[in-house]
Amino acid sequence: MKELLRVQNLCKTFTLSAKQQRLEKTNEKRKVAVDNLSFSAYDGEIFGLLGPNGAGKTTTLRILSTLIKPDSGDAFLDGKSVVREAEQVRTKIGFLTSELKLEDYFTPNYLFDFFSDLYHVDEQVRAKRKHSLFTRFGISRFAEVKIADLSTGMRQKVSLAIALVHDPEVIIFDEPTNGLDVITAKTVTDFLLELKQEGKTVIISTHIFSLVEKTCDRVAIIIDGKLVTCDALDKVKNGLSLEDRFFAIYEEVAGGVE
């Protein structure tokens, strides 16, 4: 299988401001968020980054989506470096997180066109894609309603549609089901599987075991910025439930749950 994403010795350390030190309840000036991380993801699979709060999942995905730069190491998306060829990487990926918001003032219809413009999507292709995505997520009825007036679930669906305006090869999704009710969450997980069916590569981060078990082909567990294990889901589970396996690993690495 083709290696679509290769992460090589990625490191990222944050310098904490006084305010951040207070929030994190620490005296340390520096916080190692990602510590020499290496893994690969292959064409057409759903890859999961699993880890507890503060493990460095979001930081890793932000580096992959070129929003921030690593201190050292690099990652290659379809051969393009996220550090040196950021602009080309951006055309290949769709990045989705709850932090990336859509402007309240605009309608899904307008935003879809606006982002299509930024990705230079051809008019005809755009119209077709809009129709199919809007129908798929039931957005058509709300196409002319301002984002401000949409429900959280509907907003998430619009964000999803808009992240796909350019039909990216790789979809990077930080905490796909966070803050969603069970019904919307199911729409999203179903859609991840559909994307896989279409041959897309999907990379998600989560701390929810069931989501990984339902969707992922391969999974990497990271704790404290370090990669603990990375393999096919069945191999990682090793006969146990993912949850039991995770806590067994966690005990080894971090010395148990305090």
Added chain:
Amino acid sequence: MKGNILTIMKKELKRLLGDKRILINAVLLPGILIYVMYSFMGYALAGMFAPDAAPLQIAAVHMPTSVSQMFEAAALPYIDIDATDVAEIADIKSLIAAKEFELLIVFPADFDTMVDAFDIKSQTTTAPNIAVFYNSTDSDSERVYAQVAAMLDSYEATLANKFDVNGGDEVYNLASEKDRSGQVFSSLMPLLLTILLFSGCMAIAPESIAGEKERGTLSTLLVTPLRRSELALGKIFAITIVGTLSAISSTIGTILSLPQLTGGASDGLPLFYTMGDYLLLGIVVLSTVLLFVSLMSILSAFAESIKEAQTYMTPLMIVVMLAGVTGMFGGAAEQPLVYLIPVYNSVQCMNAVFSFEVVQLHVAITVVSNLVYCGALAFILTKMFNSERVMFSR
């Protein structure tokens, strides 16, 4: 490249001008407010000096013939009061205190003979004294008092007349009507315009940059292939357009209200300026707005929220106002190099345009240097959009 800048501009303009609140606050309100405020100020000032509809009430005791002729010439009617009518005199004084009567003048009984007899060198007799009772808190009384006092003063001066200054019928002030009104305009407009331009931009720049950062919508743009420089320029241009609309609105408001404000001193003045003047003014204003917007964009990008951005802008506002004040005094600066100083250069150019003394070289230096500063600031803004410290600090 161009396409993306245009896409961003279109989005920003739709956002800023489509939002009724912003449209009203940033574009319509400045002009309307200024018109209403200045007109009101103008009417209030005019009202203070305009004669009352009610006839003035003036009383005189022992009015001498020499002075009564002057009253007639000045169309000031008065009633004669008999000196022996003490009750009537006391009555009038209390009416003046109650602002119901304007003036009481008491001459000595034989004023004219006393004046003839008085010799300033020998001083054998005492100088005759005229008592003028008035009420300084009653604007009519105050005004008539000033008029009468001036009249009597000049009468006194003619009595010992040795020479006159500007006593003939000629027009001695050789400044043209155009120049005199230009002076009024050039001392008022640069400060007003600068402040209006600044506050117009201040109503939108924080919204467009700090606001998007605060709401998390800016990062959504940063994951697209859009270049940071395109984002910076698209935003700066769009805010400049809205800022310019705001400036136009303020300027229209000011020009319409100016005749009222200056009591007619600038009547028809805008007509004195040529299309060329307006064109130069427009270029200066545009480059100034561009500069303000670039500065504000950087402050907004630093800020975490709209409120924080506005706080950062207060010191800048003070500097801009001080620069604006320099435009109130005297003619525009003549040394070309000072036109490299941002904001100050714009103020001096505006002053020059309004006083019909514009030097094209100065305008050129101003506009070019402003554009260079904007370029540098846009570059810094691009760097900031690239900086994770600025964009993703927590």
